[in-house]
Amino acid sequence: MFTQAQSPRLAQRRARVLKERAIEMVLFLAALVSVFTTVGIVYILVKESVVFFQQVSIVAFLTDTQWTPLFDDQHFGIMVLLSGTLTSSVVALAIAIPLGTIIAIYLSEFAPFKLREIAKPFLELLAGVPTIVYGFFALLFVTPILQWFYPELPGFNLLSAGIVMGVMIIPYVSSISEDAMRAVPMNLREGSYAMGATRFQTAVKVVVPAAFSGIASAYILGISRAVGETMILAVAAGMQPNLTFNPLEPAATITSYIVQVALGDLPHGSIGYQTIFAAGLTLMLFTFACNIAGHVLRKRFRETY
Amino acid sequence: MATVSVASSVESRPQPSAPLVPKVKASGLSFYYGAFRALKELDLVVHENCVTALIGPSGCGKSTFLRCFNRMHDLYPGNRYEGEIRLYPDDINLLAPGVDPIEVRMRLSMVFQKPNPFPKSIFENVAYGLRVRGERSGRTLEGKVEAALRDAALWSEVKDRLHQLAFNLSGGQQQRLCIARALATDPELMLFDEPTSSLDPIATASIEELIADLKKKVTILIVTHNMQQAARVSDFTAYMYLGQLIEFGRTDELFIKPKNKQTEDYITGRFG
Ligand SMILES: Nc1ncnc2c1ncn2[C@@H]1O[C@H](COP(=O)(O)OP(=O)(O)OP(=O)(O)O)[C@@H](O)[C@H]1O
Ligand SMILES: [Mg+2]
Numbered sequence: 384m385f386t387q388a389q390s391p392r393l394a395q396r397r398a399r400v401l402k403e404r405a406i407e408m409v410l411f412l413a414a415l416v417s418v419f420t421t422v423g424i425v426y427i428l429v430k431e432s433v434v435f436f437q438q439v440s441i442v443a444f445l446t447d448t449q450w451t452p453l454f455d456d457q458h459f460g461i462m463v464l465l466s467g468t469l470t471s472s473v474v475a476l477a478i479a480i481p482l483g484t485i486i487a488i489y490l491s492e493f494a495p496f497k498l499r500e501i502a503k504p505f506l507e508l509l510a511g512v513p514t515i516v517y518g519f520f521a522l523l524f525v526t527p528i529l530q531w532f533y534p535e536l537p538g539f540n541l542l543s544a545g546i547v548m549g550v551m552i553i554p555y556v557s558s559i560s561e562d563a564m565r566a567v568p569m570n571l572r573e574g575s576y577a578m579g580a581t582r583f584q585t586a587v588k589v590v591v592p593a594a595f596s597g598i599a600s601a602y603i604l605g606i607s608r609a610v611g612e613t614m615i616l617a618v619a620a621g622m623q624p625n626l627t628f629n630p631l632e633p634a635a636t637i638t639s640y641i642v643q644v645a646l647g648d649l650p651h652g653s654i655g656y657q658t659i660f661a662a663g664l665t666l667m668l669f670t671f672a673c674n675i676a677g678h679v680l681r682k683r684f685r686e687t688y
Numbered sequence: 689m690a691t692v693s694v695a696s697s698v699e700s701r702p703q704p705s706a707p708l709v710p711k712v713k714a715s716g717l718s719f720y721y722g723a724f725r726a727l728k729e730l731d732l733v734v735h736e737n738c739v740t741a742l743i744g745p746s747g748c749g750k751s752t753f754l755r756c757f758n759r760m761h762d763l764y765p766g767n768r769y770e771g772e773i774r775l776y777p778d779d780i781n782l783l784a785p786g787v788d789p790i791e792v793r794m795r796l797s798m799v800f801q802k803p804n805p806f807p808k809s810i811f812e813n814v815a816y817g818l819r820v821r822g823e824r825s826g827r828t829l830e831g832k833v834e835a836a837l838r839d840a841a842l843w844s845e846v847k848d849r850l851h852q853l854a855f856n857l858s859g860g861q862q863q864r865l866c867i868a869r870a871l872a873t874d875p876e877l878m879l880f881d882e883p884t885s886s887l888d889p890i891a892t893a894s895i896e897e898l899i900a901d902l903k904k905k906v907t908i909l910i911v912t913h914n915m916q917q918a919a920r921v922s923d924f925t926a927y928m929y930l931g932q933l934i935e936f937g938r939t940d941e942l943f944i945k946p947k948n949k950q951t952e953d954y955i956t957g958r959f960g
Contacts, residue, residue, distance in 0.1 A: 568804075570800055570802060570804045571804050571806065572763075573760065573763070573800065573804070574800060574804040574805075574806065574866070574869075575806065575816070576760070576763060576793065577758055577760065577793055577797060577798040577800075577870075578793065578797065578816055578817040578820055578869065578870075578873070579790055579791075579793040579794040579817060579820055579821065579873070580790075580816075580820045581790060581820075584820055588806075588816070588819075588820075589806050589807070592806070592807045592808065593806070593807045595807070
């Protein structure tokens with residue numbers, strides 16, 4: 384009797400356990416796909432870079448001041464490309480970080496509820512515009528305007544690409560910063576208001592410090608986006624390697640060089656082709672360093688309210 | 689049972705001897721959260737250098753009432769006051785439309801239910817109100833921060849780590865830090881909203897002692913859930929129920945022979 388009453392229930396439980404297992408398996412496989420992709424990318428980059436560095440010394444790679452892998456007189460100074468990447472990124476971040484932060488402070492602490500609900504999707508739309516469109520916007524709209532102020536500006540330049548890239552990155556910075564600021568509990572704000580602080584004082588002296596780790600992650604994401612951006616630079620900054628930190632000049636960046644070569648007809652296995660992987664590895668190490676820095680910052684300044 | 693212990697702690701306390709001077713006076717005060725009327729025509733006088741306790745069952749409007757004094761409700765849309773709260777000796781109506789809530793909050797200060805130190809150092813937490821008021825001189829800041837920390841009975845515990853983050857303090861220390869922060873600006877009236885409800889008995893005792901001590905310097909209005917606490921720290925008690933002020937009087941009188949049946953039921957624990 385006893386077993387008869389129990390057995391259907393036990394069977395049910397076993398079925399449930401099996402179902403749980405199956406779901407767990409599917410989720411695990413999904414996670415595995417992304418891990419494998421990352422491992423695969425790193426594997427290819429490292430393997431091909433090893434081939435490259437058998438022919439070019441790391442010292443030459445880091446110190447040479449020319450980048451001419453496609454010429455007879457070959458030079459492989461990554462600094463040439465890195466300078467373009469850094470210069471355009473600095474321009475972009477000089478726009479995206481201050482504006483993104485100000486927008487976040489405004490939306491989180493000042494804007495009426497309705498405005499915030501309207502503004503946020505618009506900002507996020509800005510992040511959804513294809514980068515090629517931004518590239519042409521920089522080349523055909525922003526550059527002519529800049530030339531109006533400074534006629535000697537070349538048609539391809541890092542400044543215009545950097546500015547437009549900055550605009551593109553604003554929503555990344557503002558959206559994540561705003562979420563972090565909104566998560567600051569109201570009782571912290573009330574504590575500040577009760578001391579006689581204004582809205583602005585409360586926002587700057589209490590809310591921003593309390594949300595600091597989230598805001599720092601927003602900045603790190605912005606940096607990664609700037610360093611990795613390709614199309615805007617390929618279209619608007621010219622693709623000639625140029626060791627310069629002057630945003631008024633045209634220059635190739637690591638990313639725009641990679642598209643250029645990857646789309647060209649270089650034979651596989653040639654040293655020119657191999658440069659793609661060395662450049663890609665450099666870029667990845669750079670972004671990886673950013674992410675580590677972000678992680679450390681988040682750990683150090685974890686929200687403790 | 690409860691009445692006995694409450695009454696005994698009331699009887700042993702000496703009467704305030706100085707003549708009573710009103711510090712703030714609410715009259716005909718009603719408050720609306722949108723269409724909901726949370727306070728109904730309250731009248732209350734808070735006397736200078738006295739501790740006045742607000743007691744009553746949960747949801748009766750104690751916090752709502754307290755937050756009218758420093759215009760906290762102005763932070764949220766849709767809230768509305770009626771009636772007035774006069775601050776003496778200036779005799780200004782704190783709720784008047786022409787009165788800037790920031791000006792009001794410059795003169796009153798508030799300690800919240802949950803300690804809410806800012807993400808700053810201990811020193812900067814206490815200096816916050818002074819900086820907000822434009823104080824720049826390092827010497828003045830140091831002096832006032834130290835004085836406030838001493839008044840809040842926290843100085844000896846933190847004097848060697850003034851520049852560490854305030855979050856590293858214990859809950860009771862954080863609450864005393866918030867009291868120091870509220871004291872540093874020399875407020876005329878201090879508002880406490882259940883300041884010990886998130887603390888253990890020892891931390892609670894030290895805060896109660898502090899409050900009883902502070903009334904020499906400042907007028908205090910305190911919300912509490914705990915009737916023993918009201919009996920221990922206050923000179924006057926107001927009993928509220930459903931947004932109305934049911935009874936107000938000297939704490940000893942109100943606890944020993946309440947005039948109102950509802951008050952009696954509440955303090956004897958038959959209801960609440
Ligand atoms: N923001 C708000 N919007 C609408 N109604 C509110 C709001 N805050 C409080 N109330 C209502 O106002 C009434 C009084 O609330 P209040 O917080 O002042 O009570 P309280 O006496 O402090 O209670 P407790 O002892 O639980 O803290 C309650 O009915 C509550 O539901
Ligand atoms: Mg309350």
